Amino acid sequence: MNANDFKNRLVEFLSADERILGIAQTGDMNAPLIPGKSDIDMFVLCTDVPSKTEREEMYRKFSAEYESLQMEVCGGGIWGYGDIFMCGGIDVMPMYFTVEEMQGYLEEVLDGKHLEKEGRFYPIGRLASIESINILFERNETWSKIVALVKSHPESxxxxxxxxxxxxxxxxxxxxxxxxxxxxxxxxxxxxxxxxxxxxxxxxxxxxxxxxxxxxxxxxxxxxxxxxxxxxxxxxxxxxxxxxxxxxxxxxxxxxxxxxxxxx
Known part of the structure; x- marks a missing residue:
């Protein structure tokens, strides 16, 4: 299974969980995927983030469809709870956030409260990612409302x-x-x-x-x-x-x- 097909399978599987309200992919979806050099990053919005144990159990049901899995390579904060699948030499990484923490953080950035870089991460870069994000799945326009918030471009x-x-x-x-x-x-x-x-x-x-x-x-x-x-x-x-x-x-x-x- 190639990486895009696996991504679609993962979205289909995750969207069946009622806690998951939206899934979106960052970057250019038409960019060529080059093994060892490309990746697919997805932000997954939840009412409550499934625990590591719950996610492992979910992933086990289609384990034959990916080559390897690294669990919780990031454990909350600005990159959420992230897991990395390897599929056809491409990293596929869902990063889980609650809707509340994602929206709250973006509102703070839009309010000018996070102007400084955090390591190599630009908080305003998160706004750029969300503004152009590709919505793959959502309930009740969860992602659409957050994108509209970011597109407000406050002059202040x-x-x-x-x-x-x-x-x-x-x-x-x-x-x-x-x-x-x-x-x-x-x-x-x-x-x-x-x-x-x-x-x-x-x-x-x-x-x-x-x-x-x-x-x-x-x-x-x-x-x-x-x-x-x-x-x-x-x-x-x-x-x-x-x-x-x-x-x-x-x-x-x-x-x-x-x-x-x-x-x-």
Whole structure:
């Protein structure tokens, strides 16, 4: 059984449980699935999350249809209770949340209460995932209502987020050290911090949730509020950062680009 067929079988099976109110898949459903490199992630909304023992019992009924299973690779929190099936070399991962915790967390993010990254996770990235999520099953429009909530795009969130990222975008102390020392690896860290804050500020300025750096070039091309030649200049900053003798030029361009965004 291929991974998509198994996913459909899993959705059919899980949707028979009255505790499960909605199942949705993140990402591009038309993207090619490459064994060892692709995965299928699903958010499963429940009144109450079935326990690990209950889920194991459920999965056992169709164990011949997948190659392996890792139970509870994440045990609650921002990634829910997640199990990973291996099917045809593709990870298929349902992540279970209660409707209450999913909606409550999203409301807090929309209210600007989670602007900082949590490790490598962007809370606002969760909004991006939900906004474009593919609904596979729902009762009583459970997923549809949550998607509509996320699509409200509150102006207050984008204003607060933009101001927060602009304030952190240019670290003059570290830029001064980079100009003085000409240390490539140190300056790369400075550039990395700048890119993270610059991109978030840019997305916020354009009223767009920041998912990750994937497909950044396409996103920037579609933005109306941006410095001229924005993407090309970001690449130039990175390229000039790779040699000691061009670090000062990179720093100058970094400052200029960051300040142009602030002035828009």
């Amino acid at each position: 969130l984008f204003k607060k987020w933009y101001e927060s990222e602009c304030w952190k975008m240019i670290d003059e102390e570290d830029l001064g050290r980079a100009e003085l020392r000409h240390e490539v690896l140190f300056y790369h860290q400075v550039v990395e911090e700048f890119l993270d804050h610059f991109l978030q500020a840019l997305y916020a300025k354009n009223g767009c949730y920041f998912p990750s750096r994937k497909r950044t070039e396409k996103a920037i091309a579609g933005f109306k509020m941006k410095p001229a030649d924005c993407y090309e200049r970001l690449l130039k900053i990175v390229q000039l950062a790779s040699k000691e003798e061009t670090i000062e030029v990179s720093v100058a361009e970094l400052r200029k680009l960051g300040n142009e965004l602030k002035e828009i």
